[in-house]
Amino acid sequence: MKLSTKGRYGLRALIDLAQYSGETPVSITSISDRQNISERYLEQLMGMLKRSGLVKSIRGAGGGYILAKEAAEISVGDILRALEGNLEPVNCSGLHPEEGCEAADNCVTKYVWQKINDSINQTVDEIRLDHLVEESRKKCTGNLPIQGNCKN
Numbered sequence: 001m002k003l004s005t006k007g008r009y010g011l012r013a014l015i016d017l018a019q020y021s022g023e024t025p026v027s028i029t030s031i032s033d034r035q036n037i038s039e040r041y042l043e044q045l046m047g048m049l050k051r052s053g054l055v056k057s058i059r060g061a062g063g064g065y066i067l068a069k070e071a072a073e074i075s076v077g078d079i080l081r082a083l084e085g086n087l088e089p090v091n092c093s094g095l096h097p098e099e100g101c102e103a104a105d106n107c108v109t110k111y112v113w114q115k116i117n118d119s120i121n122q123t124v125d126e127i128r129l130d131h132l133v134e135e136s137r138k139k140c141t142g143n144l145p146i147q148g149n150c151k152n
Helices: 005-020 028-035 039-051 076-084 109-126 129-141
Strands: 055-058 064-067
Touching: 005 028, 005 039, 005 064, 005 076, 005 129, 028 039, 028 064, 039 055, 039 076, 076 109, 076 129
Parallel strands: none
Antiparallel strands: 055 064
């Protein structure tokens, strides 16, 4: 499985948002500055994340974005699915009975694809945004900036 820039940059943006929001919204400009991601691209990503119910936008002076849920309630899987869609590395119709694969009953490889899919989903669903924020803070206190997260 190879993630696009949507997934990679979106995850970075949400880690940043979780780190810096708290009670006040975080502007696209500040995320862009810290993460070195274009504002225009961040606006697209935030729109997708908003439609998925992961972030809320606050309008007006001092506006920006906040998490729609607690960071502990948002998994990496939630973020990646919102931005990338299905995380299956192989499009196997044998895994989806409604797609009607003729070889599904005798196909052994679908077992492999299902195990890979299950592993990916379990992994990304177990990692929570609050854990990534904590890991980022540990890296920053050790003076090892990760993707710009140590900037104020």
